[in-house]
Amino acid sequence: MTFTQLEIFSILARVGSFSRTAAALGITQSAVSHAIKQLETELGVSLMIREATLATPSEAGARLLIRANDILQQREALLQEANNERGLARGTLRIASFGATSSLHLLPQLIVRYQHAHPWVEVHIDEGIDNVVTQWLLERRVELGFVVLPDDRFDTLAIAADELVAVLPAHHELAAQSRVAATDFHGQPFIRTSAGSGPHIDQFLATAGSIPKTLFHFEQLSSMLGFVAQGAAVTIAARLALPEPPSGVVYRSLQPHKPRQIGLAALNFKRLSPAALAFVDVARKMRFETKTACATAPAAD
Incomplete structure (x- = not known):
């Protein structure tokens, strides 16, 4: 089992297509198929259900995907820690946003502040509705996500009132x-x-x-x-x-x-990568303006 195989499995589960996975990684479609077959052989289970051009995790694959994503997150954290020891703030950070509230009102300011301080960290943002974001967090597809508080499943940081x-x-x-x-x-x-x-x-x-x-x-x-x-x-x-x-x-x-109340969430703040911890720190220091409804009724025409 290799990190490359786990990464291919993770991306395939996310995009649902062997061809799109190959394009995302810059490899051939046959290389993707070969990696998945090798992983399935070693684990002794079928990971993906193949239907025409669509590929979705099997029941066993969905459970093992959580482990695979956790391994990949910890590998990324390890690489970032090593880079920090060498004075290089590099890495990849994956964040989930639940739509206009976080994507338009919160993230633009956060990203500008964060990338100014950490220009060599590559930030990936995926958008979905609230329950999709929480699912991505639970599946470890992302390290951080925006959620409506309270949510006892996660470590959270309140950042905006709504x-x-x-x-x-x-x-x-x-x-x-x-x-x-x-x-x-x-x-x-x-x-x-x-x-x-x-x-x-x-x-x-x-x-x-x-x-x-x-x-x-x-x-x-x-x-x-x-x-x-x-x-x-x-x-x-x-x-x-x-x-x-x-x-x-x-x-x-x-x-x-x-x-x-809107918060930034993670499965465990103590296990976050340096890049994710830095993002949480930026969010903790920022203050967001709270929008309210106009409480004044209009004058009659």
């Missing part, structure tokens, strides 16, 4: 209120999203027995805001994920207030 807000057409009757209650959404044309804040929104509404009329399911914030601006529906979203209100849209705080 809140859920009502997203309303500017001339909607609810826009005249400084705060919008869960019951105000009952029966309203509503937009739902599969983004990570979905369960928190569902809980907010269910606690009050509020049942909106869900007409639309959108993945993209731009789609949601476009329909809200046209007066077609209302919705709820995380404030940090939202841009400044576009024309025809207003944001209002919820009643009761629905805060959420």
Whole structure:
């Protein structure tokens, strides 16, 4: 068993394609197939399920992938420690982001500060919804990830405060209120999203027995805001994920207030590579501006 075989296995599981794995590593597709076959022979189990052009981890492969990723992370940490001993701050850092909240509001500032201090560390960022990010952390596909706190599965560092807000057409009757209650959404044309804040929104509404009329399911914030601006529906979203209100849209705080806290997470801060520890240190020293919903109702036209 070699580190190269484990790396090929890890990348294949991530991208799901022998050809894309070969392209990512700059080797031939047959070399990828050979490495996986050798690893399967040595371990005595089938690691991948091959279906046409798609490759996914088998049940055993998914369990062993966690071990493989852990070995690769510790190898990277070892190499970074050795580089540090020689006065070279080099290495690779993998981070998971859960969308607009972290990708647009938090990461740009963090990355600029981090790369200024550590220009020879190569940072890779993968984006997914909240539960995908936590899965990547648990599978050790990434060292660090942004999560909504609390989450007892990880070591965490709180870095930003956020809140859920009502997203309303500017001339909607609810826009005249400084705060919008869960019951105000009952029966309203509503937009739902599969983004990570979905369960928190569902809980907010269910606690009050509020049942909106869900007409639309959108993945993209731009789609949601476009329909809200046209007066077609209302919705709820995380404030940090939202841009400044576009024309025809207003944001209002919820009643009761629905805060959420964003944190940087790892399986174990004590086992992080030097590159990851340095990123956590940068995040600890930064202060992020908290966006809030406009609490002032607009004057009547």
